[in-house]
Amino acid sequence: MKGESRGGVSVQASSSHSGPTPFPKVPRVSGCGGCGPLCLRIYIALCPGSFARCTAFVPLRLSENTQLRYVATLALSVQDQLTADDDDDNNMPFDTELTRRLGIRIPVVQGGMQHVGYAELAAAVSNAGGLGILTALTQPTPDDLRKEIRKTKTMTKYPFGVNITLLPALVPPDYAAYAQAVIDEGINIVETAGNSPGPVIKKLKAAGVIILHKCTTIRHAQSAIKLGVDFLSIDGFECAGHVGESDITNFILLSRARQSLKVPFIASGGFADGQGLAAALCLGAEGINMGTRFMCTVEAPIHRNIKETIVKAQETDTALVMRKWTNTTRLYKNKVTDEAIKVEKAATGDKFDDMAPLMSGKRGREVFINGDPDYGVWTAGQVIGLIHDIPTCHELVTRIEKEAEETLTAKLSLASSKAKL
Amino acid sequence: MKGESRGGVSVQASSSHSGPTPFPKVPRVSGCGGCGPLCLRIYIALCPGSFARCTAFVPLRLSENTQLRYVATLALSVQDQLTADDDDDNNMPFDTELTRRLGIRIPVVQGGMQHVGYAELAAAVSNAGGLGILTALTQPTPDDLRKEIRKTKTMTKYPFGVNITLLPALVPPDYAAYAQAVIDEGINIVETAGNSPGPVIKKLKAAGVIILHKCTTIRHAQSAIKLGVDFLSIDGFECAGHVGESDITNFILLSRARQSLKVPFIASGGFADGQGLAAALCLGAEGINMGTRFMCTVEAPIHRNIKETIVKAQETDTALVMRKWTNTTRLYKNKVTDEAIKVEKAATGDKFDDMAPLMSGKRGREVFINGDPDYGVWTAGQVIGLIHDIPTCHELVTRIEKEAEETLTAKLSLASSKAKL
Numbered sequence: 009m010k011g012e013s014r015g016g017v018s019v020q021a022s023s024s025h026s027g028p029t030p031f032p033k034v035p036r037v038s039g040c041g042g043c044g045p046l047c048l049r050i051y052i053a054l055c056p057g058s059f060a061r062c063t064a065f066v067p068l069r070l071s072e073n074t075q076l077r078y079v080a081t082l083a084l085s086v087q088d089q090l091t092a093d094d095d096d097d098n099n100m101p102f103d104t105e106l107t108r109r110l111g112i113r114i115p116v117v118q119g120g121m122q123h124v125g126y127a128e129l130a131a132a133v134s135n136a137g138g139l140g141i142l143t144a145l146t147q148p149t150p151d152d153l154r155k156e157i158r159k160t161k162t163m164t165k166y167p168f169g170v171n172i173t174l175l176p177a178l179v180p181p182d183y184a185a186y187a188q189a190v191i192d193e194g195i196n197i198v199e200t201a202g203n204s205p206g207p208v209i210k211k212l213k214a215a216g217v218i219i220l221h222k223c224t225t226i227r228h229a230q231s232a233i234k235l236g237v238d239f240l241s242i243d244g245f246e247c248a249g250h251v252g253e254s255d256i257t258n259f260i261l262l263s264r265a266r267q268s269l270k271v272p273f274i275a276s277g278g279f280a281d282g283q284g285l286a287a288a289l290c291l292g293a294e295g296i297n298m299g300t301r302f303m304c305t306v307e308a309p310i311h312r313n314i315k316e317t318i319v320k321a322q323e324t325d326t327a328l329v330m331r332k333w334t335n336t337t338r339l340y341k342n343k344v345t346d347e348a349i350k351v352e353k354a355a356t357g358d359k360f361d362d363m364a365p366l367m368s369g370k371r372g373r374e375v376f377i378n379g380d381p382d383y384g385v386w387t388a389g390q391v392i393g394l395i396h397d398i399p400t401c402h403e404l405v406t407r408i409e410k411e412a413e414e415t416l417t418a419k420l421s422l423a424s425s426k427a428k429l
Numbered sequence: 430m431k432g433e434s435r436g437g438v439s440v441q442a443s444s445s446h447s448g449p450t451p452f453p454k455v456p457r458v459s460g461c462g463g464c465g466p467l468c469l470r471i472y473i474a475l476c477p478g479s480f481a482r483c484t485a486f487v488p489l490r491l492s493e494n495t496q497l498r499y500v501a502t503l504a505l506s507v508q509d510q511l512t513a514d515d516d517d518d519n520n521m522p523f524d525t526e527l528t529r530r531l532g533i534r535i536p537v538v539q540g541g542m543q544h545v546g547y548a549e550l551a552a553a554v555s556n557a558g559g560l561g562i563l564t565a566l567t568q569p570t571p572d573d574l575r576k577e578i579r580k581t582k583t584m585t586k587y588p589f590g591v592n593i594t595l596l597p598a599l600v601p602p603d604y605a606a607y608a609q610a611v612i613d614e615g616i617n618i619v620e621t622a623g624n625s626p627g628p629v630i631k632k633l634k635a636a637g638v639i640i641l642h643k644c645t646t647i648r649h650a651q652s653a654i655k656l657g658v659d660f661l662s663i664d665g666f667e668c669a670g671h672v673g674e675s676d677i678t679n680f681i682l683l684s685r686a687r688q689s690l691k692v693p694f695i696a697s698g699g700f701a702d703g704q705g706l707a708a709a710l711c712l713g714a715e716g717i718n719m720g721t722r723f724m725c726t727v728e729a730p731i732h733r734n735i736k737e738t739i740v741k742a743q744e745t746d747t748a749l750v751m752r753k754w755t756n757t758t759r760l761y762k763n764k765v766t767d768e769a770i771k772v773e774k775a776a777t778g779d780k781f782d783d784m785a786p787l788m789s790g791k792r793g794r795e796v797f798i799n800g801d802p803d804y805g806v807w808t809a810g811q812v813i814g815l816i817h818d819i820p821t822c823h824e825l826v827t828r829i830e831k832e833a834e835e836t837l838t839a840k841l842s843l844a845s846s847k848a849k850l
Contacts (some may be wrong), residue, residue, distance in 0.1 A: 246680055290840055417841060423834040
């Protein structure tokens with residue numbers, strides 16, 4: 009592929025792409041009501057033709073300095089991606105069931121993350137060669153999800169998916185309407201998770217959607233298989249968020265999946281690098297799913313303080329809460345989880361009233377906006393201890409691909425005489 | 430190497446070995462006070478020249494039928510081993526820091542196991558190409574350990590080690606005397622575990638012994654490095670026995686070890702097969718340590734009912750007890766652990782009195798002799814769910830070697846264009 013250099017950035021000539029370009033040229037930024045001229049000025053200077061993305065930063069209410077930093081790093085990410093596109097034809101894809109079925113290049117899925125899985129992140133992961141995923145319930149209504157899907161399509165030409173997580177709620181969201189939005193917008197990959205996903209999966213399958221279903225036990229995996237899911241996403245005890253109640257680690261769960269499941273599976277929980285991808289492949293997975301690791305990338309639309317908190321954290325900096333209500337959740341250990349653990353210990357019977365304000369999703373969402381890691385609860389996996397930088401998604405996924413290949417090559421060379429011949 | 434066939438078993442001509450033969454010919458079985466003539470008769474018929482081992486079964490007080498079964502399977506194991514010796518020269522060893530330093534062929538260590546790590550098992554693992562390990566404290570006195578070491582030497586010409594686990598006790602064993610026995614008998618590999626191993630490690634290091642130290646956190650690993658240990662044995666949350674209090678899984682701990690530790694390490698907890706070995710190597714380990722898996726081999730000197738219990742068990746069939754006393758232990762989930770969990774929940778303060786009879790080591794030892802899995806507590810890892818047969822150690826270790834190599838070869842072929850060239 010040929011490109012031309014503008015302002016230090018290699019920009020694709022649109023004729024060299026079939027289908028929409030990853031970052032279409034937009035003459036003006038509609039709906040940009042908050043970022044202000046600074047954002048635009050820098051973005052346009054660094055990366056002409058790509059500034060449609062800056063609208064994403066309006067809801068983050070960033071200070072001018074933070075805008076500056078975000079936009080600069082985002083522009084570098086775009087530069088990365090455009091450079092990467094040049095290499096596309098030189099790189100053979102990983103050849104796993106996952107890459108073949110989903111039409112992606114590297115078997116790395118960005119898992120659904122509440123208040124994180126917006127268009128910016130999903131498009132960046134897909135542009136990097138993995139599978140980006142929008143989180144349906146982060147959008148207030150099915151119509152908002154439609155808009156987010158359309159926005160993502162303007163930002164990547166590659167496949168991406170939507171996560172629909174079904175959790176117990178007093179007033180459940182209209183899951184069927186979210187699923188319909190996905191179908192109507194032509195999305196053909198959905199990650200499902202949570203309880204009683206049967207009706208949603210049935211609806212999506214009828215529309216020909218490929219389903220990746222997350223589960224934390226082999227028993228749940230077997231139920232999901234009966235529902236006709238295409239891939240299982242096996243989520244070990246080390247994972248962020250809902251870990252289940254069996255506490256089985258991924259070394260065991262993945263091997264058990266290999267031994268007993270008849271559908272392909274990916275490994276979720278505990279992954280941050282190519283050594284992890286190589287290990288997951290060895291245990292029988294077709295790829296990996298990463299959440300916490302993708303939170304700590306340039307494109308993740310969350311406050312930089314939270315990313316820096318992840319970089320500083322140790323593997324021991326997560327906490328489990330809600331076990332008493334058999335809804336165990338792994339969270340970043342902070343002042344709120346410390347308080348929640350005290351309340352949980354003291355709670356008798358089914359009484360959840362004192363926990364509710366601590367576990368508030370609204371406060372959790374605020375964390376990502378105001379950058380105060382102690383403001384509310386937010387999910388993080390034990391893998392938080394393995395994350396030491398804030399790369400672009402392209403840097404990260406490319407690094408993982410390289411590490412995985414180098415690792416398998418190096419380890420095979422240890423293995424036996426045959427390998428040495 | 431050449432062998433001759435006797436009674437269907439290929440027996441090595443003694444001249445083909447340098448050093449002691451793995452199973453020396455003993456004209457009579459001294460100290461065989463219980464097994465009786467049946468044991469001897471079958472053993473000699475199936476495997477002439479190897480019957481020195483039958484003395485091991487005296488303390489097990491087996492019925493005649495059980496003797497028959499044991500001896501028959503043991504004889505097959507010997508046959509296996511002798512056949513394996515024929516292949517020795519055709520197989521290149523795995524080339525890891527562990528195999529090089531310990532002088533073993535396959536990077537698989539049989540971890541120390543109370544009431545299981547006797548000469549029979551250690552010798553069988555070492556004969557199979559891994560590292561067998563005697564458990565020092567299973568021997569009532571340091572002198573008994575000397576005898577067990579000498580016995581093991583008559584059963585294998587290959588390196589084996591001794592485990593010394595230091596646990597809090599009202600009347601601690603004379604660890605220094607056990608360490609002295611190890612040194613006096615010329616054992617140059619010791620696995621240490623538990624609290625405050627400093628003095629024992631110092632004594633052993635001064636005698637030139639290679640130390641593998643088990644730990645469940647990176648912090649403890651760093652302390653052990655300061656003591657001069659040669660290898661760390663990184664023990665994830667999935668492991669049997671003392672899991673520590675941080676609950677960090679091996680996917681995280683091993684990666685963290687690779688990122689942060691300056692001494693080589695092996696992976697412990699969660700391993701049963703070659704896919705696991707391949708994955709551990711990918712995460713940076715120099716080999717694996719297996720306990721529960723080796724309990725479920727022909728040569729493990731425990732009642733067959735317990736092995737069959739392991740085969741039937743699921744990964745969810747373990748339980749954690751003793752967390753209240755920060756001495757959390759993973760055990761096979763049975764009637765006694767169910768009771769212990771109830772008592773632990775009800776316990777207030779430091780009160781341990783009601784737990785003590787349930788956690789009795791004496792009753793745990795009886796389990797392995799009488800074959801009743803509900804008789805007392807016995808340790809098992811989550812890996813119990815991955816074990817589906819009772820192979821000989823040779824079958825198992827050979828299978829692991831083959832699986833690991835095949836896995837790495839197959840996965841590398843998925844990885845990239847370069848791998849496909």
